[in-house]
Amino acid sequence: MKKIKHKKSLGQHFLHDEGVLEDMIDVSDISEDEVIIEIGPGGGVLTEKLVQTGARIIAIEIDELLVDGLEERFEYNDNCTIINADIRRINLPELLEKYAIDKYKVVANLPYYITSSILRLFLELITQPTDMIVMVQKEVAERICARVGDMSILAVSVQFYGLPEYLFTVKAESFEPIPKVDSAVIKISTIIRKFEKVDEKKFFKIVKSGFCAKRKKLVNNLSNSLKLDKLIIEKKLASINLKSTVRAQELSVNKWKELYKIL
Secondary structure, rough: OOOOOHHHHHHOOOOHHHHHHHHHHHHHHHOOHHHHHHEOOOOHHHHHHHHHHOOOEEEEOOOOOHHHHHHOOOOOOOOOOEOOOOOOOOHHHHHHHHHHOOOOOOEEEOOHHHHHHHHHHHHOOOOOOOOOEEEEEHHHHHHOOOOOOOHHHHHHHHOOOOOEEEEEEEEHHHEEOOOOOEEEEEEEEOOOOOOOOOHHHHHHHHHHHOOOOOOOHHHHHHHHHHOOOHHHHHHHHHOOOOOOOOOOHOOOHHHHHHHHHHO
């Protein structure tokens, strides 16, 4: 294949570290009877490793020039399908139905600039993946896997659906061109709708309200955003054993659920 030219507009950084690729495959625990969806395969180095597992691979790439190379590279691999599309625009339920997919994993080196939207896209699907093993910016990985005291909207958004785990760090030098920051591989497992009786839109409206001003107390944020009296909010917080001084980053996903119920 010809040397691949990266596009800054697509945030392209191509992984070339053989050890990292092998580690990603190991932690993905792939069997031959599985379906794997890969987003942004680029030059196909991870795709190559995925194909070798014998699993059925669906690789979705936005860059037409890269798609030409991928189709050439995997022309003789019956278990690999290359799709030229923007993952943010594609109709995923339709794609899953087209290829008769009802169970799958997502394994990918995600483009930095659309990491959050891709995670939400898959986690909010009716047919969710069983696991997501993805490489993201190290700082983003740490935010996703945060615990009570350091929570964020992103952490709540992921942990509402599954259990994230920080697996290992990937140095910037593992990519070409070299990005300005390190990356990390995380695994999101046990992906289900934990709270089936929760209206997700209303739930996340409350979460966003709670985080609207990071340095302010939760009571102030909720009062301002939801147009409710502070005394009412304080009483409701007390009813679920939360102090009036609590801040949004101190709440677990379960506490947000309790808060959603009383609000």
